[in-house]
Amino acid sequence: MIAMQTNPMLQQLNFLREIDRLKSVIRQSPLLDQSRKENSAEHSWHLAMYALLLHDHAHSPVNLMRVIKMLLIHDIVEVDVGDTPIHSGASPQDQALQEQQAAKRLFGLLPVAQGAELHDLWCEFEAASTDDAKFAKALDRVQPLLINVATNGGTWAENNVNLEMVLQRYGPIIERGSPALWAHCEQAARAHFAAKA
Amino acid sequence: MIAMQTNPMLQQLNFLREIDRLKSVIRQSPLLDQSRKENSAEHSWHLAMYALLLHDHAHSPVNLMRVIKMLLIHDIVEVDVGDTPIHSGASPQDQALQEQQAAKRLFGLLPVAQGAELHDLWCEFEAASTDDAKFAKALDRVQPLLINVATNGGTWAENNVNLEMVLQRYGPIIERGSPALWAHCEQAARAHFAAKA
Ligand SMILES: [Ca+2]
Numbered sequence: 001m002i003a004m005q006t007n008p009m010l011q012q013l014n015f016l017r018e019i020d021r022l023k024s025v026i027r028q029s030p031l032l033d034q035s036r037k038e039n040s041a042e043h044s045w046h047l048a049m050y051a052l053l054l055h056d057h058a059h060s061p062v063n064l065m066r067v068i069k070m071l072l073i074h075d076i077v078e079v080d081v082g083d084t085p086i087h088s089g090a091s092p093q094d095q096a097l098q099e100q101q102a103a104k105r106l107f108g109l110l111p112v113a114q115g116a117e118l119h120d121l122w123c124e125f126e127a128a129s130t131d132d133a134k135f136a137k138a139l140d141r142v143q144p145l146l147i148n149v150a151t152n153g154g155t156w157a158e159n160n161v162n163l164e165m166v167l168q169r170y171g172p173i174i175e176r177g178s179p180a181l182w183a184h185c186e187q188a189a190r191a192h193f194a195a196k197a
Numbered sequence: 198m199i200a201m202q203t204n205p206m207l208q209q210l211n212f213l214r215e216i217d218r219l220k221s222v223i224r225q226s227p228l229l230d231q232s233r234k235e236n237s238a239e240h241s242w243h244l245a246m247y248a249l250l251l252h253d254h255a256h257s258p259v260n261l262m263r264v265i266k267m268l269l270i271h272d273i274v275e276v277d278v279g280d281t282p283i284h285s286g287a288s289p290q291d292q293a294l295q296e297q298q299a300a301k302r303l304f305g306l307l308p309v310a311q312g313a314e315l316h317d318l319w320c321e322f323e324a325a326s327t328d329d330a331k332f333a334k335a336l337d338r339v340q341p342l343l344i345n346v347a348t349n350g351g352t353w354a355e356n357n358v359n360l361e362m363v364l365q366r367y368g369p370i371i372e373r374g375s376p377a378l379w380a381h382c383e384q385a386a387r388a389h390f391a392a393k394a
Contacts, residue, residue, distance in 0.1 A: 009381060012250040017347065019246065020229040023239045032217040042220045045242035048269055049216065053209040053311065065262045072245055114250065150214065184206060 008111040015109045018079065025078040028085045028155045029147045040075040040083060043143070047071040050139045057180040058135040070125040070136045073118055077102035085155070086144070086169060099126075128176075138177025141170045142185055149188045153196070163193040205308040212306045215276065222275045225282040225352040226344045237272040237280055240340070244268040247336045254377040255335075257328040267322040267333045270315055274299035282352070296323075325373075335374025338367045339382055346385045350393070360390040 005011045025040040051067045075083070080102035084095050107119040124133045145166070148154035156166065166189045175182035202208045222237040248264045272280070277299035281292050304316040322330045342363070345351035353363065363386045372379035 009251070009254060009377065013343065013381070016243070016247060016250060017229060017343075020243070023228050023235065023243075024230065024232065031220055032214060033221065035221065038220065039239065041239035041242045042236065045238045045245070045269065046213070046217070046220075048242070048245060048265075050213060052266060052269060053213060053307070054206070057206060065265075068245075068262075068265060069249060072242065072249060110250070146210065146214075180206065184210070 005109075008114075011109060011111055012114075015106070018106065018109060019076055021079045022076060025075070025083050027083050027144075028158075029144045030151050030154055032147065032150055034151055038147075040078050044072055044075055047074075047136075047139050047143055050143060051136065054139070054178070054181065055135070057178050058131070058138075059176065059178055060131040060135075062132050062135045066121065066132045067136045069118070070121050070133060071139065073122055074125050074136065074140065076106055076122070079106065096126075128173075135177040138174045138181060141174045142178075142181050145170050145174070145185050145189065149192045153192070163189060166193075202306075205311075208306060208308055209311075212303070215303065215306060216273055218276045219273060222272070222280050224280050224341075225355075226341045227348050227351055229344065229347055231348055235344075237275050241269055241272055244271075244333075244336050244340055247340060248333065251336070251375070251378065252332070254375050255328070255332040256373065256375055257332075259329050259332045263318065263329045264333045266315070267318050267330060268336065270319055271322050271333065271337065273303055273319070276303065293323075325370075332374040335371045335378060338371045339375075339378050342367050342371070342382050342386065346389045350389070360386060363390075 005014055022044070023039055023041040027038045027040055027043055029038045029043075030036065031038055048068050048071050051064065051071055055062055055064050055067065077099040081095075081098045084090050103119055103122050107115040107122070109115070110118065124130055125136055128134050128137050144155070148156050155161070161169075167186065170185065170189075171182060174185055202211055219241070220236055220238040224235045224237055224240055226235045226240075227233065228235055245265050245268050248261065248268055252259055252261050252264065274296040278292075278295045281287050300316055300319050304312040304319070306312070307315065321327055322333055325331050325334050341352070345353050352358070358366075364383070367382065367386075368379060371382055
């Protein structure tokens with residue numbers, strides 16, 4: 001059995017090594033130049049940039065620092081359980097349970113107070129229980145939607161997703177966090193499918 | 198000539214599309230599993246996580262939000278000019294000039310006030326003119342140093358970099374921002390080269 005690390009800095013550096021694997025978790029969405037699929041680490045960076053630039057468009061005023069923290073860590077559980085695509089049809093209950101176990105293990109590597117803060121933020125994001133989390137969740141839908149529009153359908157084309165499914169799967173979550181961003185996204189999605197028809 | 202976009206949200210979304218290319222800028226450092234080289238987008242995510250976890254170890258108290266903003270944007274100019282490795286021997290003056298032009302172009306895509314804020318933060322990071330920037334710069338050296346130690350020499354082995362060069366190229370910048378992190382990094386570097394000898 002490996003002795004638990006009790007020096008805070010060494011615990012933190014160990015966690016930072018552990019999450020390096022997020023760079024190898026491959027998502028469904030392509031890069032905009034379609035040279036390859038996006039990984040969850042660079043996706044998390046991109047979402048933090050979305051928050052930094054777009055927070056004034058949130059439905060309600062948000063705490064930018066909390067939103068960015070949530071987005072930086074929101075996919076970290078994929079280090080243990082991988083990415084579950086929105087169009088995969090996987091059992092949400094099984095997935096949630098696995099992700100909860102991964103969150104417990106990973107945030108448990110950190111000094112207790114710090115691990116608890118980040119674990120709480122991760123749960124808040126998952127539950128979309130606050131305005132900050134609702135906005136963060138909205139951005140996590142906006143980014144792949146706009147990738148799909150910009151790449152001639154992207155994962156929609158691969159999964160036979162039509163306009164009705166887009167409005168249903170992305171609409172409520174984006175609109176709840178940012179009506180202004182949803183207005184743009186809905187228009188972009190409608191124009192995309194109209195051009196295909 | 199393309200008409201300048203004047204709707205703030207469209208300017209922001211255009212910028213977010215533009216910086217997608219950071220995911221294709223390849224750095225010298227490998228992933229920890231050595232499956233491939235790291236790109237600048239996932240590197241920026243990792244550094245933001247370093248700041249989030251390690252900010253208590255800064256030399257002087259820092260504003261975490263400002264440090265994270267700097268780290269999220271610090272490499273964005275590479276969208277235009279690519280990554281310049283620390284051991285490359287490129288002319289620092291030429292590189293600085295190119296990066297300044299890239300910063301002007303990229304941040305100039307944003308609404309004026311927002312672009313100016315981020316451009317100022319980028320200049321502050323480059324100049325290391327504040328405690329926030331000094332800590333951010335330190336992390337930007339800590340991460341590749343620890344990657345090299347964890348990957349049996351990484352870019353040091355490829356570039357014939359010895360212990361003296363590591364102490365000289367990483368030491369002052371890391372120690373200025375975080376004596377505690379430098380104490381750990383120096384020990385790790387010395388142990389690495391001692392094991393090689
Ligand atoms: Ca760089």
